[in-house]
Amino acid sequence: MFLAALDISVNVALPAMRTGLGSDLHSIQWVIVVFVATRAGLVIGIGNLADKFGLKSIFILGAGIYLFSMVFISLSDTLSYVVIFRITQAIGTGSLYAVSPAIAAQSFPTNRQGLAMGFTTASQALGMLAGTIGAGWLMLWFPWQSVFLFRIPFLLMALAIALIFMKHFRRSDKSLPLDILGGLTLMIGLCSLVIGLRLGRAIGWLDPIVVSCLILTPTAMIIFWRNASKAEYPVLPKNLLKSRYFATALASMFLAHMGIFVIWFVFPFYIIDILGLGALFLGVMLAVMASFNTVSSLVSGYLIDRIGHRIIGLTGLLSLSLGLFTMAYLTPDSNLFEIGFRIAIVGIGIGLFQSAAYYQVISNTSGERMGTASGALSMSQSFGTVFSVATIGAIFAIISQTENNLLNASGVLGTDLKVLAFMKAYQDVFHIGSIVALVSVPIFTLLSKRNST
Numbered sequence: 439m440f441l442a443a444l445d446i447s448v449n450v451a452l453p454a455m456r457t458g459l460g461s462d463l464h465s466i467q468w469v470i471v472v473f474v475a476t477r478a479g480l481v482i483g484i485g486n487l488a489d490k491f492g493l494k495s496i497f498i499l500g501a502g503i504y505l506f507s508m509v510f511i512s513l514s515d516t517l518s519y520v521v522i523f524r525i526t527q528a529i530g531t532g533s534l535y536a537v538s539p540a541i542a543a544q545s546f547p548t549n550r551q552g553l554a555m556g557f558t559t560a561s562q563a564l565g566m567l568a569g570t571i572g573a574g575w576l577m578l579w580f581p582w583q584s585v586f587l588f589r590i591p592f593l594l595m596a597l598a599i600a601l602i603f604m605k606h607f608r609r610s611d612k613s614l615p616l617d618i619l620g621g622l623t624l625m626i627g628l629c630s631l632v633i634g635l636r637l638g639r640a641i642g643w644l645d646p647i648v649v650s651c652l653i654l655t656p657t658a659m660i661i662f663w664r665n666a667s668k669a670e671y672p673v674l675p676k677n678l679l680k681s682r683y684f685a686t687a688l689a690s691m692f693l694a695h696m697g698i699f700v701i702w703f704v705f706p707f708y709i710i711d712i713l714g715l716g717a718l719f720l721g722v723m724l725a726v727m728a729s730f731n732t733v734s735s736l737v738s739g740y741l742i743d744r745i746g747h748r749i750i751g752l753t754g755l756l757s758l759s760l761g762l763f764t765m766a767y768l769t770p771d772s773n774l775f776e777i778g779f780r781i782a783i784v785g786i787g788i789g790l791f792q793s794a795a796y797y798q799v800i801s802n803t804s805g806e807r808m809g810t811a812s813g814a815l816s817m818s819q820s821f822g823t824v825f826s827v828a829t830i831g832a833i834f835a836i837i838s839q840t841e842n843n844l845l846n847a848s849g850v851l852g853t854d855l856k857v858l859a860f861m862k863a864y865q866d867v868f869h870i871g872s873i874v875a876l877v878s879v880p881i882f883t884l885l886s887k888r889n890s891t
Contacts, residue, residue: 439558441504441592442534443565445473445527447573447585449702454582459517468521471636476528477535478820479629483621484529485536485813486673489806490616493537493544494604496809498597500533505593512583536813541604543800543808549743555796556739559789560732567728574721620665620673627658628817635828674810682884683802684811687795688818690878694755694791695822697762697875700830700867701727701784702823705765708864709777712770712857726778727785734789739797747794747801751882754790759875761787766868770857787875795882830867830874838863 448455448469456466488496507527514520539558546554576584634651641648666672678684701724709720738750761783768777796815803811842859 439534439538439561440565440568441501441589441596442531442538443562444569444572444589444592445531446566447569447576448473450570450573451577451582451585454577455520458582459515459520461517465517467636468517469524471633472521473524473528473531474636474820474824475629475632476525477532478632478817478824479625479627480529481532481536481816481820482810482813483625483673484532485540485809485811486617486621488533488537488540488809488813490671493541493809494600496533497537497541497604498600500530500537501593501597501600502530503527504530504534505590505597506530508586508589508593512586532813532816535816536809539796539800539812539815540808551801552742552744552747552793552797553739555800556736556742556793558796559792560735560739562792563728563731563735563785563789567725567732570721570724570728574718615670617665617669617671617673620662620669623658623662623665624673627655627662628821630654630658632820632824635824638828674814675807678803678807678810678814681802683798684814686881686884687798688814690751690755690882691792691795691815691818692822692825693874693878693881694758694788694795695819696826696830697871697873697878698758698784698788699823699826700762700871701765701781703827703831704834704864704867705781707860708768712860713772723777723781727781727788730782730785731789734786735793736789738790738793742794742797747797748883751791751794751798752879754787754792754794755875755879755882756787757783758787758791759872759879761785762868762872762875766865766872768864770861826871830870833870834863834867837866 452466452469455469456462459466484496484500503526507523507530511520511523511527514523538561539555542554542558543551572588573585576588630651634648634655637645637651638648643649662673666674666676705723706720709715709723713719734754738754742750761780764780764783768780799811799815800808838859841862842855845855845858
């Protein structure tokens with residue numbers, strides 16, 4: 439989970455990559471788009487393969503592909519090669535995300551499953567913290583390739599640990615047939631949706647590529663859904679989707695990440711453009727959020743084993759919503775403490791909720807489907823961020839432009855115009871993010887009697 443979350447460093451390195459590869463802003467976005475699309479489209483299928491061939495085998499294979507990708511991305515001197523190896527990296531990253539929660543669950547006793555999920559989500563938060571701070575530091579002294587090369591020691595460590603210590607895991611059942619049609623249609627449907635949504639705002643919703651992707655998505659998903667009823671061992675069985683424990687956790691995870699991601703694509707412009715404090719201050723604020731996320735994840739895991747996951751998850755969602763709501767009222771004059779306190783509330787909420795959501799799914803999923811369930815959780819996170827950029831990002835652009843026109847018509851000019859228009863849009867989208875997170879509260883509570891799927 440730590441290794442997979444380190445990829446946040448690529449966002450920090452994008453400007454340097456654009457310069458180093460001689461690319462433009464539009465083209466360099468493919469470094470992110472193909473990675474997110476491939477990971478989202480394949481992660482459930484990879485989880486399904488882990489259930490068939492074993493968690494250890496897929497973990498080692500995924501880490502090996504990740505290592506291969508890091509080396510060849512660093513050796514690439516053109517954008518096209520970087521994009522190709524980012525696709526292979528997404529396969530490796532998807533493998534790590536798909537099997538890590540399941541490995542953690544099987545490594546802890548039954549009465550410590552909450553702590554297992556706490557370690558899982560804390561590792562992810564720690565990876566985001568290390569990726570953000572580490573990339574910022576590396577970009578000061580080294581070329582863009584360093585954000586890929588510096589992960590290699592961690593990969594070698596992970597592979598060594600897996601080969602030496604991962605010995606006591608459930609045996610796989612290789613006799614189960616592969617659902618090739620289900621895996622292929624799910625990949626096509628999800629990849630098309632991610633690419634369509636990511637490119638819609640960048641190149642226009644009527645662009646042939648975007649329209650083709652958005653048409654292909656429902657077609658592929660209809661075929662996938664029909665196949666799920668016929669396949670002997672479907673990639674994503676319908677009985678899993680019909681489980682309230684599974685469905686409510688995925689839906690609330692999707693909404694929570696849709697709300698959270700407002701911070702990642704709007705908050706940086708507030709820090710840099712409005713406050714004029716620079717990338718270092720932004721990194722510190724994001725580190726505050728990640729630090730509180732890490733600690734609250736561990737605390738959450740400990741408490742889940744003692745008082746149950748529902749109250750912890752609901753507390754986390756309420757904290758997340760409250761944190762986003764209070765961040766809407768930051769001003770051009772807000773100080774370090776005001777900003778840090780608010781974003782810390784968000785970090786606490788993320789840690790509490792994610793541990794509870796992972797626990798809810800893993801503890802109610804039978805062992806032979808644990809990889810699939812883990813992959814589905816990762817997919818819901820990915821789609822929450824994608825939908826946030828596509829929808830809330832579009833709303834931000836519309837509000838900002840509308841407010842800019844109104845203020846201009848009122849005689850407001852220059853810097854004041856820019857600041858006032860931005861702050862109006864900033865406040866509105868953080869309110870929206872808060873509401874989206876709050877909507878997940880009743881969804882998370884729609885739990886049926888404890889079951890196993």
